[in-house]
Amino acid sequence: MPYVVRRLLGALVVLLVVTFLTFLMFHLLPTDVSQASCGKPCTAERKEEVRHLLGYDKSTLAQLVDFLRGLAVGRTFGSGASEVHCSAPCFGYSFRLNDTVTGQIIDRFPVTLSIALGAAVLWSVIGVTSGVLAALKRGTWLDRSVMATTTLGVSAPTYLIGLVAIYLLGFKANVLPVGTYVPLTESPVQWAWHLVLPWIVLAVASAAVYTRLTRSQLLEVMGDPFIRTARAKGLRERRVVTRHGLRNALLPIVTVFGLDLGTLLGGAVITEKIFSMPGLGSLLIEAVGNLDLPVILGVTLFSACLVVLANLVVDLTYSRLDPRVRQTS
Numbered sequence: 001m002p003y004v005v006r007r008l009l010g011a012l013v014v015l016l017v018v019t020f021l022t023f024l025m026f027h028l029l030p031t032d033v034s035q036a037s038c039g040k041p042c043t044a045e046r047k048e049e050v051r052h053l054l055g056y057d058k059s060t061l062a063q064l065v066d067f068l069r070g071l072a073v074g075r076t077f078g079s080g081a082s083e084v085h086c087s088a089p090c091f092g093y094s095f096r097l098n099d100t101v102t103g104q105i106i107d108r109f110p111v112t113l114s115i116a117l118g119a120a121v122l123w124s125v126i127g128v129t130s131g132v133l134a135a136l137k138r139g140t141w142l143d144r145s146v147m148a149t150t151t152l153g154v155s156a157p158t159y160l161i162g163l164v165a166i167y168l169l170g171f172k173a174n175v176l177p178v179g180t181y182v183p184l185t186e187s188p189v190q191w192a193w194h195l196v197l198p199w200i201v202l203a204v205a206s207a208a209v210y211t212r213l214t215r216s217q218l219l220e221v222m223g224d225p226f227i228r229t230a231r232a233k234g235l236r237e238r239r240v241v242t243r244h245g246l247r248n249a250l251l252p253i254v255t256v257f258g259l260d261l262g263t264l265l266g267g268a269v270i271t272e273k274i275f276s277m278p279g280l281g282s283l284l285i286e287a288v289g290n291l292d293l294p295v296i297l298g299v300t301l302f303s304a305c306l307v308v309l310a311n312l313v314v315d316l317t318y319s320r321l322d323p324r325v326r327q328t329s
Helices: 002-027 033-038 044-054 060-073 101-136 141-155 158-172 188-193 196-221 225-232 237-265 269-274 280-289 293-321 324-328
Strands: 075-077 084-086
Touching: 002 060, 002 293, 060 075, 101 141, 101 196, 101 237, 101 269, 101 280, 101 293, 141 196, 158 196, 158 269, 196 237, 196 269, 225 237, 237 293, 269 280, 280 293
Parallel strands: none
Antiparallel strands: 075 084
């Protein structure tokens, strides 16, 4: 429990620092957000109304306090007939979309979550399994074939893999759907079927990295003295590899997995754009193109929160894989 409490407090401090720095970074940019949100034509009265609605007529410190209060207890934009309430956690209000940033994140996040989780399961299973096989068959044709394939996967950029997959599997062979998303609540089968191609594209590049990392870590661990001791005790090779070797080799892999998943949950920008998926990545691209600063700030901060949360989960997972972590932390 003390270890968990320390990690939770550390994550909270990091989130506060990230929130403070992200807010200042975006609000010190030489961009008139009220002008970008006002629309055309934009009269002086309309521009002032937008500034008041978004709270930009206050000082930077007052805006930061309002932003933090909105994250904790919610926030109200404007007054009177134009009053808009944003429930906690409130990441801001988009005048261009006429909606709260939190509402937009809630609408788009299920798409990104679906893409990220499916791809993560796929690349971790394929990457770890192929890495273990390559390590156990070191120097054989299987090892050389796996490493050659991973070199190709690491070298090819995601957008190129996506375009090739769309052309070959979507248009040429016409075996997988392209550019549509079906909600899980509407049809679980169609939901998975329409996500197969994005999952494959994301998994190809990532699985190659996990394969190489698993192979190198397992080869290093299998040469340690405790592995020789386990074999000397008469343990079966499968138990030596899985219980002793792989468990210790997974520590750096868990770190990379947590960071990759946390980053991907913040928006698979390239993949969502290629497959026209309405996720957080697409929302961020649209916001950048329209200079919608509240949406950019909200999505960026939400993504940072997911990365911090993923790191927290990694720390807690460490304590299960290696109890010594709790004693030294």
